[in-house]
Amino acid sequence: MASLNTLPSPLPTATSSSSSSESLDNKSLVITKRRAFVSVSTLAMASLLQLSNPIISSAIALQQQQQDQELDQEEDRIVRLFQETSQSVVFIKDLELTKSPRSSSKEDIFVDDDEDAKIEGTGSGFIWDKFGHIVTNYHVIDKLATDQTGLQRCKVSLVDAKGTSFYKEGKLVGIDPAYDLAVLKVDVEGYELKPVVVGTSRDLRVGQSCFAIGNPFGYENTLTTGVVSGLGREIPSPNGRAIRGAIQTDASINAGNSGGPLIDSYGHVIGVNTATFTRRGTGISSGVNFAIPIDTVMRTVPYLIVYGTPYSDRFR
Missing domain, CATH: 2.40.10.10 (Trypsin-like serine proteases)
Incomplete structure (x- = not known):
């Protein structure tokens, strides 16, 4: 819809040190080594304390276990969230017939596959109610809404409440370009839909x-x-x-x-x-x-x- 112009982040400029600072560098090196030795000693002491004190060791293990359980619970929650909601989401294909239909009535023609049509775009939508109304963006189906040739079609792939996948032709019900919204309707006879x-x-x-x-x-x-x-x-x-x-x-x-x-x-x-x-x-x-x-x-x-x-x- 729009583009952003990204600018490279400025990198810190490297500064060179003079020869007179070599002694300072040596002192810094010694201090760094001492700090590293102290850090290693501290870690070693902490490990010895854990080994010598089973209470501390058990507390750390319990805390780690609780963190792992919380992560597992969060992942499971997101998995369930997707499983429960994805059945209400549909896949919309904007199609153009490659040849004029033999029948003059749009209701008599439906593309069973994409061999007789060219896919001009894809989008998403969601099931609004059990009557087969689908909400999507206007710009997803704008070619269908402005079609003057009779060649535009809208193919909607969806899943019913039992998990059965099927597809139907989406009929245009209403549009509101000012809010980029549109409503389609599909024939749901024999299927039970799961609205959002x-x-x-x-x-x-x-x-x-x-x-x-x-x-x-x-x-x-x-x-x-x-x-x-x-x-x-x-x-x-x-x-x-x-x-x-x-x-x-x-x-x-x-x-x-x-x-x-x-x-x-x-x-x-x-x-x-x-x-x-x-x-x-x-x-x-x-x-x-x-x-x-x-x-x-x-x-x-x-x-x-x-x-x-x-x-x-x-x-x-």
Whole structure:
């Protein structure tokens, strides 16, 4: 979305010493040796104390064991968090048919594989409800939204509550370019979906943990971790207006992550991953990433589902 110009960090300048300081260097060398001897002696004494005092040795071992257990518990928690949330995240492919469909009705055509279509982009989204509504970014499906040829398609790969993978064509329900949001709908007959658990963004604090799940560069079900780096940021929307109140995070967000959920430590969605600054000329993320706050999404998505347009456009 934008690029940052990185400047090389200044390196400390090496200074040369004069010949008159050689004696000082020798003294420093002697002092250094003495300090090293004292340090080794101290370590040796501590080891002897541990061996001679089983209480100290047991306390150190117990402390190490507790630290290992805490690390294992933290890892297990993140693993469970991903397993419980990833079923609600979808993989979106933006497709263009290589030839005009024989039928004039879009509903009669669906691309079962990618042989008859060209993949023009990929993105992420998440299951909003059990009726098959999918929330994503507008810029993920903008070609479908502005299609005048009838050749654009949207293929959504998802998983049901039983863990069965399947894919469906995503039908456009509503868009709001001002907030870079869009809603798709897939046919879920015969499947039971697992919607996300919606959280809140108004009580977020800088420093709290957060996690991004998506499909960066086409790699499905990717988890990245980080913290909330900043709040109340302002980023540009696809229509040129400013999106205010964005969440800044250092959890990696790359091409293909757009539209996926940013979640908190409880698995609640707190934002929609949207943008990242990249280092100029590299395309590599700078670690400054942004998500649309879920409170904004909650105000927008219900109107898109019902009316197909945001509230501000209903009476135009």
